[in-house]
Amino acid sequence: MSTQFPPRVRLVEVGPRDGLQNEQQPISVAEKVRLVDDLSAAGLGYIEVGSFVSPRWVPQMAGSADVFAAIEQRPGVTYAALAPNLKGFEAALAAGVREVAVFAAASEAFSQRNINCSIGESLQRFAPLMEAAAEHDVRVRGYISCVLGCPYDGAVQPADVAHIAAELIGMGCYEVSLGDTIGVGTAGDTHRLFDRVCRDVPRERLAGHFHDTYGQALANIHAALIEGIAVFDSSVAGLGGCPYARGATGNVATEDVLYLLNGMGIETGVDMDRLVTAGDRICQVLGKLNGSRVARAMLARIESATG
Numbered sequence: 175m176s177t178q179f180p181p182r183v184r185l186v187e188v189g190p191r192d193g194l195q196n197e198q199q200p201i202s203v204a205e206k207v208r209l210v211d212d213l214s215a216a217g218l219g220y221i222e223v224g225s226f227v228s229p230r231w232v233p234q235m236a237g238s239a240d241v242f243a244a245i246e247q248r249p250g251v252t253y254a255a256l257a258p259n260l261k262g263f264e265a266a267l268a269a270g271v272r273e274v275a276v277f278a279a280a281s282e283a284f285s286q287r288n289i290n291c292s293i294g295e296s297l298q299r300f301a302p303l304m305e306a307a308a309e310h311d312v313r314v315r316g317y318i319s320c321v322l323g324c325p326y327d328g329a330v331q332p333a334d335v336a337h338i339a340a341e342l343i344g345m346g347c348y349e350v351s352l353g354d355t356i357g358v359g360t361a362g363d364t365h366r367l368f369d370r371v372c373r374d375v376p377r378e379r380l381a382g383h384f385h386d387t388y389g390q391a392l393a394n395i396h397a398a399l400i401e402g403i404a405v406f407d408s409s410v411a412g413l414g415g416c417p418y419a420r421g422a423t424g425n426v427a428t429e430d431v432l433y434l435l436n437g438m439g440i441e442t443g444v445d446m447d448r449l450v451t452a453g454d455r456i457c458q459v460l461g462k463l464n465g466s467r468v469a470r471a472m473l474a475r476i477e478s479a480t481g
């Protein structure tokens with residue numbers, strides 16, 4: 175079998191946002207800034223830094239404007255933030271953010287739990303945001319959660335995901351990231367999903383966002399690569415989880431995705447050693463086990479070599 179894989183993949187690092195949003199313990203602005211700066215120094219060209227959402231809903235993201243003010247903005251790196259509505263967009267704009275992401279869901283129950291409105295209402299809320307973004311020349315990325323299953327509604331139909339993805343693109347999102355929020359999908363599901371969505375949206379405008387709850391994320395990324403998808407979201411050290419999807423573990427670890435891609439000869443521009451160091455550092459700050467198996471293996475090797 176000869177499969178044509180994309181020669182280059184863009185990694186969207188979501189650790190500082192998706193990774194940290196679920197942490198209960200306080201994390202200082204300085205630590206968040208350090209994480210973002212470590213990640214850009216490792217060569218990541220796209221970093222989701224924070225969220226402009228209600229601090230009552232997601233308290234950990236409350237200081238996002240302060241984080242944006244203090245990070246070192248390297249040329250060529252995109253520093254993005256989530257914005258669920260016009261209020262969030264205006265706050266992001268005031269903080270100097272030049273790229274935002276809106277987020278919808280493929281299931282009604284998750285939409286209600288996550289952003290307190292139906293899928294249709296969420297798209298209506300995005301309309302004035304999209305208008306304002308166009309006016310200020312701010313790029314907008316879109317997310318769809320629960321594309322391979324919902325913790326409340328169960329199965330999700332690929333045709334429904336395709337419909338919402340096409341709506342988001344039609345509204346002006348330059349790319350839509352399809353999120354397996356609870357990590358239940360398999361490689362077969364991933365093939366079927368992208369095969370169906372690509373009938374309505376060009377594959378160049380789609381990304382994959384996999385959580386590793388069932389240990390399937392790398393297999394799903396490989397399946398998506400076969401479908402010609404060349405943008406993947408991941409989180410350093412596998413940090414994360416969604417506050418509105420109980421039991422969902424972190425995103426697939428960036429180190430693990432990088433190891434896969436390096437082994438396939440696919441370019442990313444990311445330096446593994448620096449990335450592992452960045453992940454190790456934030457795990458020590460949080461006092462938690464590193465969720466990347468690659469990082470754990472590399473760190474163990476270094477430890478045994480240095481005695």
Ligand SMILES: CC(C)(COP(=O)([O-])OP(=O)([O-])OC[C@H]1O[C@@H](n2cnc3c(N)ncnc32)[C@H](O)[C@@H]1OP(=O)([O-])[O-])[C@@H](O)C(=O)NCCC(=O)NCCSC(=O)C[C@@](C)(O)CC(=O)[O-]
Nearest residue numbers: 226227228231258261262277288289290317319353355416
């Ligand atoms: C969307 C809302 C705000 C609706 O929340 P709501 O309560 O329906 O909003 P509202 O418009 O009725 O306003 C209620 C209050 O919130 C305020 N408010 C309203 N908007 C904002 C804002 N932007 N920033 C700050 N404050 C805001 C507003 O000003 C008002 O304040 P009050 O008058 O009561 O003092 C709320 O549900 C919310 O913030 N949800 C957060 C959802 C979230 O961040 N979830 C995690 C990220 S999504 C995710 O992780 C999935 C993803 C993307 O990674 C992909 C995947 O894996 O699936």
